Amino acid sequence: MAHAHKLEILRGLIKFKSNTQKIWGVLILLTIVTSVEVVLGIMKPEALIGHFLGMKILNWIFIILTLVKAYYITWDFMHMRDETPSLRRMVVWTAIFLILYFQFKSVSTSLMVFTGIIVAFAGGFIMIWLYGQDWFFNFNLFGENMRDLFNMKTINLSVAVWVGFIALFGIATDDGVVMATYLTQTFDREEPTDKKGIRLATLEAAGKRIRPCLMTTVTTILALLPILTSTGKGSDIMIPMAIPIFGGMIIDITSYFLLPVLFSWNKEYQLKNANK
Amino acid sequence: MGATVISHEDALDGGPGPLGATYGKMMMWFFILSDALTFSGFLAAYGFSRFKFIETWPIADEVFNHFPFMHGVDAPMYYVALMTFILIFSSVTMVLAVDAGHHMKKTKVAFYMFLTIIGGFIFLGSQAWEWKNFIKGEFGAVETRGGSILQFVNASGERVALADFAKVLPEERVQHTRDKGVWFSGESALPSYSVAEVVEGFKANPNILVRTEFIKDKQKVVLTREESLKRLEDVVYVVEGANMYRNEYGSKLFANFFFFITGFHGFHVFSGVIINIIIFFNVLLGTYEKRKSYEMVEKVGLYWHFVDLVWVFVFTFFYLV
Numbered sequence: 359m360a361h362a363h364k365l366e367i368l369r370g371l372i373k374f375k376s377n378t379q380k381i382w383g384v385l386i387l388l389t390i391v392t393s394v395e396v397v398l399g400i401m402k403p404e405a406l407i408g409h410f411l412g413m414k415i416l417n418w419i420f421i422i423l424t425l426v427k428a429y430y431i432t433w434d435f436m437h438m439r440d441e442t443p444s445l446r447r448m449v450v451w452t453a454i455f456l457i458l459y460f461q462f463k464s465v466s467t468s469l470m471v472f473t474g475i476i477v478a479f480a481g482g483f484i485m486i487w488l489y490g491q492d493w494f495f496n497f498n499l500f501g502e503n504m505r506d507l508f509n510m511k512t513i514n515l516s517v518a519v520w521v522g523f524i525a526l527f528g529i530a531t532d533d534g535v536v537m538a539t540y541l542t543q544t545f546d547r548e549e550p551t552d553k554k555g556i557r558l559a560t561l562e563a564a565g566k567r568i569r570p571c572l573m574t575t576v577t578t579i580l581a582l583l584p585i586l587t588s589t590g591k592g593s594d595i596m597i598p599m600a601i602p603i604f605g606g607m608i609i610d611i612t613s614y615f616l617l618p619v620l621f622s623w624n625k626e627y628q629l630k631n632a633n634k
Numbered sequence: 635m636g637a638t639v640i641s642h643e644d645a646l647d648g649g650p651g652p653l654g655a656t657y658g659k660m661m662m663w664f665f666i667l668s669d670a671l672t673f674s675g676f677l678a679a680y681g682f683s684r685f686k687f688i689e690t691w692p693i694a695d696e697v698f699n700h701f702p703f704m705h706g707v708d709a710p711m712y713y714v715a716l717m718t719f720i721l722i723f724s725s726v727t728m729v730l731a732v733d734a735g736h737h738m739k740k741t742k743v744a745f746y747m748f749l750t751i752i753g754g755f756i757f758l759g760s761q762a763w764e765w766k767n768f769i770k771g772e773f774g775a776v777e778t779r780g781g782s783i784l785q786f787v788n789a790s791g792e793r794v795a796l797a798d799f800a801k802v803l804p805e806e807r808v809q810h811t812r813d814k815g816v817w818f819s820g821e822s823a824l825p826s827y828s829v830a831e832v833v834e835g836f837k838a839n840p841n842i843l844v845r846t847e848f849i850k851d852k853q854k855v856v857l858t859r860e861e862s863l864k865r866l867e868d869v870v871y872v873v874e875g876a877n878m879y880r881n882e883y884g885s886k887l888f889a890n891f892f893f894f895i896t897g898f899h900g901f902h903v904f905s906g907v908i909i910n911i912i913i914f915f916n917v918l919l920g921t922y923e924k925r926k927s928y929e930m931v932e933k934v935g936l937y938w939h940f941v942d943l944v945w946v947f948v949f950t951f952f953y954l955v
Contacts, residue, residue: 377733385726389719396715399954400695407852417955424950428943435729435939437932442654449663453670 364439367430384434391423467542470620471534474613478530478606482523485605489513508586509597518595522602529578529603530610533571537617540567545625556625564618571614575607582607662933666940669902673944676898677951680891690782690847692884693854694953696793700767714953717760718945721903724753725942732935735928740917743931747914750938754907761900768892771875774825775882776832778868783884785845786836787856796872799842800827800835825872833866847884892952899944906941909934 365374367384374380398406398416406416433439438446488494490512495504504510513519544563550556585593585600651657684691695710702713731746774796775785786794809824827835836842844862848855857865873882881889913934922928 377736378730381726381729381733385722388722392715392718392722395950395954396711399711420950420954424946427946431725431939431943431946435725435942436936437732445653445655445660445663448653449667453667456671 363437367434380434384430388427388430391427395420395423466624467538467621470617470624471531471538473616473620474530474534474610475527477613477616478526478610479523481609482526482602482606484609485601486513486515486519488605489601509589509593513598513601516598518598519602522599523606525599526603526606529574530606530613533574533610533613534617536570536574537564537567537614538621541618541621550625551629553626553629556622556629560618560622560625564614568614572611575610578607579604656929658929658933659936662936666936669940670944673895673898673947676891676895677947680895680951683887683891687885687887689849690885691849692847692888693849693852697768697883698764698953700764700772702763711953713760713764714949717757717764718949720753720757720760721942721945724750724757725939727753728935728938732928732932735922735931738923738926738928740920740923743922743928744914744917747910747917747931751907751910751914754903754910754938758900758903758907761896761903765893765896768889769875769877771873771882773882774827774872774874776829776866776869777871777873777880778865779870780868781886782847783873783880783882784865784869785854785882786842787845789841789843791856793845794842796827796832796835796874799839800831801838803828803831803834805830825874827872829869829872832872833869836866837863895948896952899941899948902941902944906934906938910938 363377363380365377365380366372367374367380367387372383374383398419402416406414406419408415410418432450438449489510495508495510497504541560541563544559545556548555548559550559582600582604585596586604588596651660653660655663698714699708699710700713701707701709727746727749731743731750734742734746772795773785773793775783777783786796786799788794805828836844840859842862843859844857844865846855846857846865871880873880875882876889876892878890878893880886883889913930916922916930917928922930
C-alpha cells in the first residue's frame with residue numbers, strides 16, 4: 359500500500375527520517391506552543407495588554423497559536439499532509455468558508471442594507487411628529503384645507519402605528535436589497551482595482567438601480583394616498599398604519615444615496631488595506 | 635462471465651473512493667466537518683455572550699485555580715495545561731498506532747491503542763475532577779435581588795469563604811421535600827448558611843468587604859464597608875458552587891456555557907474512548923489482520939484527533955482568552 363508520508367514540517371525547515379520520528383517532532387512542537395500559551399496566560403505580560411483591532415494583543419496571540427496547533431494536529435496527526443490536494447481543499451475550505459463567512463463576511467453588507475431601515479424608521483417618526491404640528495400642510499387648495507383632507511391630527515403610538523413600521527421595514531429592506539445585489543454584481547463583473555474604478559462602478563450600479571427603487575417608493579406612496587384621505591369605517595385604524603409607511607418611504611429616498619456611498623466606502627477601505 | 639463484468643466487491647468494503655481516499659474515510663471527514671461547525675457555533679455563542687457581559691464576566695484564573703493534592707494553593711491554569719498535554723499525548727499514541735497499522739504490526743497497534751484508551755480515561759477523570767471543583771465551589775457568595783453576585787474579601791483583597799465569617803444563628807430552615815407542602819415539588823439542597831447568618835456574620839467582622847462582579851483595571855471592584863452593608867440589604871440567596879441556575883463565580887451564562895461546551899466535548903471524548911475500545915478488541919481479535927488493512931484504526935484515529943483539536947480551541951477560549 360502506498361503510504362508515502364511527507365516528512366517535512368515548517369515548510370521544509372525540519373526534515374524527518376521516518377514517520378514515527380515526525381510524530382515525536384510534532385509532539386515537541388505542540389508541547390512548546392502549549393507551554394508558551396500557558397506561560398503567557400499565567401504571566402499576562404503588561405506589554406501585550408494593548409488593543410489591536412478591538413481585541414487584546416495577548417488574545418490575538420492565543421488565537422494564532424491555537425490555529426498553529428490546529429494546523430499541525432490536522433496536517434500531521436490526521437494525515438492531511440498526505441491526502442490528495444482535492445480532499446484537503448474540500449475539508450479545509452468548507453470549514454473555513456462556512457465559519458468565517460457566517461460570522462464575519464456577510465455582516466458588513468447586511469448591515470449596509472439595514473441602514474435603509476434606520477433611515478426609514480426616522481422618516482416614519484418624523485411624519486408622525488409632523489402630523490401633530492399645526493403649521494404642517496396648513497394651506498388651502500381649491501377651497502379645501504389640506505390638514506382636513508388628510509385627517510391630520512396628533513397621532514399617538516399604538517399597535518396600528520407599529521404594524522405600519524413593520525410593513526415599512528419590509529419595503530425599506532427590499533429597496534436596499536435591490537440596490538445591494540446590483541452593486542455586488544457590478545463589482546464582481548468589473549473588479550475595479552483603483553479608487554476611480556470603484557466610484558465609477560458604484561455610480562453605474564446606483565444609476566441603473568435608482569429607477570426600480572424609485573418605482574417601489576412612488577407606487578407605495580401613491581397607493582397610500584387614498585388610505586390617508588379616507589374617512590369611512592376603519593379609517594381610524596388604517597390611517598395610523600399608513601402614516602409611518604408614508605413618511606418612511608419619502609425619507610427613504612435619501613437611502614438610495616446612502617447605500618452606494620457606504621458600499622463604495624467599504625470597497626475603498628478594503629482596497630486601501632490590500633495595498634498596504 | 636464476460637470480460638465486461640466489473641467487480642464491485644471492493645466498493646462494498648469501502649474500496650477505492652473519490653479523491654484518493656476510501657468512502658469510509660471520506661464519511662469520517664464529512665462527519666468531522668459538520669461536528670466542527672457545531673462546535674464553532676457553540677464557541678461563537680460563548681464569545682458573543684462573553685462580549686455582551688465583558689464588564690462582569692468571571693476571571694478564568696480565579697475560577698480554575700485548583701490542582702490535585704495542592705489544596706488552597708492558587709494554581710491557575712496548570713491543571714488544564716496538564717489536561718491538554720494528556721490529550722495531545724494520547725493523540726500521539728493514536729498516530730503511532732495508525733503508523734504501526736500501516737506496517738501491519740498487530741501487537742504494536744494494540745499496545746498504542748491501549749495507551750490511547752488509558753490517556754482518554756485519564757482525561758475524562760481530570761474533567762470529572764474539574765467539574766467537581768466547579769460545582770462544589772470554594773468560597774461561596776450571595777446573590778442580590780437584581781441577580782448580581784457579591785463575593786467577600788478581606789482587607790488585603792484575598793477571598794474569604796462564607797464558612798470563615800458566617801454566624802450560626804439559632805434558626806432552622808427545614809428542607810422542603812416532595813412529600814410535604816405543595817404537591818410534588820421539592821427544592822435543591824439548602825446552602826450551609828442562610829442569608830441572615832451571612833449578613834450577621836458580615837456585620838460582626840469589620841474587616842470583611844464585598845467584592846462586586848464589575849471589572850476595573852483587570853480587577854473586580856471591591857466596595858467600601860458602608861457600600862458593602864448597603865448592598866447586602868438586597869441579598870436574597872446564598873450561592874455555593876455552581877448549578878444551571880446560579881453560580882458563585884458571577885454571570886449565570888458562564889456556568890451554563892462551561893457545563894454545556896466542556897460537557898459536550900467530554901461526551902465526545904467518552905464516545906471516542908468507547909469506539910477506541912471496540913477497535914482495540916477488533917485489533918486483538920485479528921479482524922484487521924484478516925482484512926489486510928488497518929484502515930479502521932485510521933478512521934477512529936481521525937475522530938480521536940478531532941476531539942483533541944476541539945479541546946485545543948476550548949482551552950484557548952475558556953481558560954486563556
